[in-house]
Amino acid sequence: MRGWLLALTIVVVTAVLIAAGTLWPIQTAIAMASPRSTSNSSSPQGAAQALLQEIRRRNWNAAYAALANKSEFPETDFIRDLTGSYTSLRSYASLEGFDLSPLRSSADEAKFRANLNWSSVVGTFQDVRELRVVKEGDRWQVVWPINREPKIPPQVIPVNYLRWDVIYRGAEDDWGAQDVESPHVRIVAMHPVDRGGGTIILGELLNEDVVPAFVTVKATLLAKDGSAIATEDSFENISHVLLPKQVTPFRIDFQKARLSQVDNVRIEPSSTLVAASADPVIGIESQKLNPLPTTSLSGQLVNQSGQVVNITHILGTFYDNRGQIIWVSDGYADRALLPQTPVAFSLPYPADLADKINNYRVVTSTFSVGRFQ
Numbered sequence: 001m002r003g004w005l006l007a008l009t010i011v012v013v014t015a016v017l018i019a020a021g022t023l024w025p026i027q028t029a030i031a032m033a034s035p036r037s038t039s040n041s042s043s044p045q046g047a048a049q050a051l052l053q054e055i056r057r058r059n060w061n062a063a064y065a066a067l068a069n070k071s072e073f074p075e076t077d078f079i080r081d082l083t084g085s086y087t088s089l090r091s092y093a094s095l096e097g098f099d100l101s102p103l104r105s106s107a108d109e110a111k112f113r114a115n116l117n118w119s120s121v122v123g124t125f126q127d128v129r130e131l132r133v134v135k136e137g138d139r140w141q142v143v144w145p146i147n148r149e150p151k152i153p154p155q156v157i158p159v160n161y162l163r164w165d166v167i168y169r170g171a172e173d174d175w176g177a178q179d180v181e182s183p184h185v186r187i188v189a190m191h192p193v194d195r196g197g198g199t200i201i202l203g204e205l206l207n208e209d210v211v212p213a214f215v216t217v218k219a220t221l222l223a224k225d226g227s228a229i230a231t232e233d234s235f236e237n238i239s240h241v242l243l244p245k246q247v248t249p250f251r252i253d254f255q256k257a258r259l260s261q262v263d264n265v266r267i268e269p270s271s272t273l274v275a276a277s278a279d280p281v282i283g284i285e286s287q288k289l290n291p292l293p294t295t296s297l298s299g300q301l302v303n304q305s306g307q308v309v310n311i312t313h314i315l316g317t318f319y320d321n322r323g324q325i326i327w328v329s330d331g332y333a334d335r336a337l338l339p340q341t342p343v344a345f346s347l348p349y350p351a352d353l354a355d356k357i358n359n360y361r362v363v364t365s366t367f368s369v370g371r372f373q
Contacts, residue, residue, distance in 0.1 A: 041066070044110035044133040047140035048100055051131075052114065055082060056095040068134050068141035077146060085149050086336035087310045087369060093120040093334070100131075108135040118334070122236070125334045152339055157306035161278035162243075164212050183213035185271045188247065191325050194259035195350075201252040202325045204317070205269055207242035212276035215242055217269050219252045224263040230254050237330050239315055239365040241276055248363065249317040251328035280305030282312065282364045285342065295354050297329070298346045301364065303337035310336050311367040316347040321358040337366075 041047040047066070054063035064075040084090040096119040103111040109132065116127040132143040168180060190203040199221060207213045217238060221229040237251035280303060287299035297316050303309050312333040320326050329347040337343055349357070 041139045041141070044105065044135075044140045045100060045102070045112070047133050048112050048114065048131050048142055051142045051144075052095070052098045052100075052116070055116075056098070058094070066141060067144050068136060069143045069146075073146050073148075077148060078144065080149070081144075081147050084335050086308050086338070088334065088336040089120045089122065089125070089311060089332055090118070090334045093118040093125070095119075096124065103130070109133065110140075120332075120334075122332055125332065127334070149335075149338065150341055152341070155306075157339065159279055159306065161281070163277040163279075164275055166273055166275045180273050183207055183209035183211050183271045183273055185209070185213055185215055185242070185269050187217075187267050187269055189325055190265070190267060192259060192262065192265055193326070196255075197258065198253065198255040199257045199259045199262060200254070201250075201265060201267075202328050203250050203267070204247050204325065205238070205242070205250055206247045207244060207271070210244050212244065212274055213242050213271040214240055214274040215248065215269060215271050216240065217250045217252065217267065219254075219268070220266040221254060221257050221262045222264040222266060223261060229261060230257045237315070237328055239313070239363055241274060241365060243276060243278060249315055249325070249328045249361075251330075280307060280309055280366060280368070282309070282337065282366060284362045284364070287360075287362065289354075289357065289360070290346075292351055292354060294348075295351045296346045296348045297360055297362070298344065299362065300342040300344055301333060301337055302342050303339050306339050307368055308336050308338060309366045309368050312337055312343075313365045313367075314345050314347060315363050315365075316349070317361045317363075318349055318353065318357045319359045319361075320356050323359075326356055327353055 041050060051063055051066050054066065060075065060079050064070055064078050095116060097117045099115045101113045103113055105111070112131045112133065114129045114131050116129065118125050118127060129145055131145070133140050134143060166180060186206050186208050188204050188206045190201065193200050193202060201219045203217070205215055205217060207215065215238070216233055218231065218233040220231045223229050232252050232254055234250040234252045239248035242248055283302035283304050285300045285302055287297065290296045290298055301312060301314070314331050314333065316329045317325060318327040327349050329349050331345060331347050333343050333345055335343055
């Protein structure tokens with residue numbers, strides 16, 4: 001049931017955002033492409049800006065018609081490249097803005113790096129494309145770098161992972177009859193840090209039961225007199241569904257409370273029994289830390305099951321040489337994960353922590369149409 005609620009929320013909220021962005025475009029996007037440049041194809045930069053503005057408006061016909069290499073692929077492939085072949089965050093995202101950086105130019109050809117900033121219901125993500133612009137007569141047109149999703153050959157993938165179903169107390173049961181007990185969960189690590197003038201609670205939560213649990217963590221900052229300064233919970237920076245013995249990191253941000261004001265922290269984990277399955281399994285490969293100036297943990301996600309995973313939430317936990325948590329970062333795969341097909345991911349972390357990170361761990365949680373885990 002939660003899966004359908006999540007899917008419905010994503011669809012409805014993102015549709016509203018897309019409509020709002022279309023009717024009342026944000027100022028940054030307008031600033032990056034003036035009305036004059038959006039209709040000007042007499043210069044290479046003007047042609048690139050005009051194309052990206054049509055993409056921002058989701059005017060696929062006009063964008064496709066403006067391409068120099070449209071004879072190489074149909075319009076449907078162009079749309080799938082931008083929105084994804086399967087339902088994903090990209091399907092409902094809107095192009096919030098873009099930035100063009102010139103790479104080289106000549107009398108009849110130019111090249112730009114386009115940083116596309118997409119906005120979705122769970123945040124923003126970037127897409128970087130290198131656009132070649134060529135002169136056709138007295139007009140400039142963009143050669144679109146099409147990305148085609150691989151076609152998966154027909155095959156049979158056996159599934160023998162564990163699955164847990166739940167039978168709850170029915171409406172006709174005797175009054176006072178005991179329902180299924182909530183799973184036992186425990187905080188196994190907690191580390192408050194002072195960052196950016198606020199307080200951040202970093203930690204890890206263990207499902208120590210033999211059944212799966214839907215978990216949340218609430219934190220209350222307490223002053224020296226015992227009064228509550230602020231209360232927040234970990235909405236995004238946590239994996240909400242834990243199989244038996246699984247551990248999730250969590251991060252709770254208090255942007256307006258300084259750590260110097262805090263005398264104690266009250267942590268309240270909660271759990272609910274939930275139906276779950278160990279499938280799909282997402283493999284995490286080719287992990288590496290990327291140094292300054294853009295500090296991040298990158299790698300590839302590989303869907304090892306036979307079903308399409310529509311949305312993947314990625315959580316990274318970073319530790320120092322004492323094994324203490326020093327950061328938790330999260331992100332989403334903007335495209336659906338097809339079976340056995342690697343998809344790149346990147347999790348940013350603060351640059352000042354680069355020399356302190358000694359180890360890290362990446363976990364994922366997934367959503368598939370008709371199924372939530």
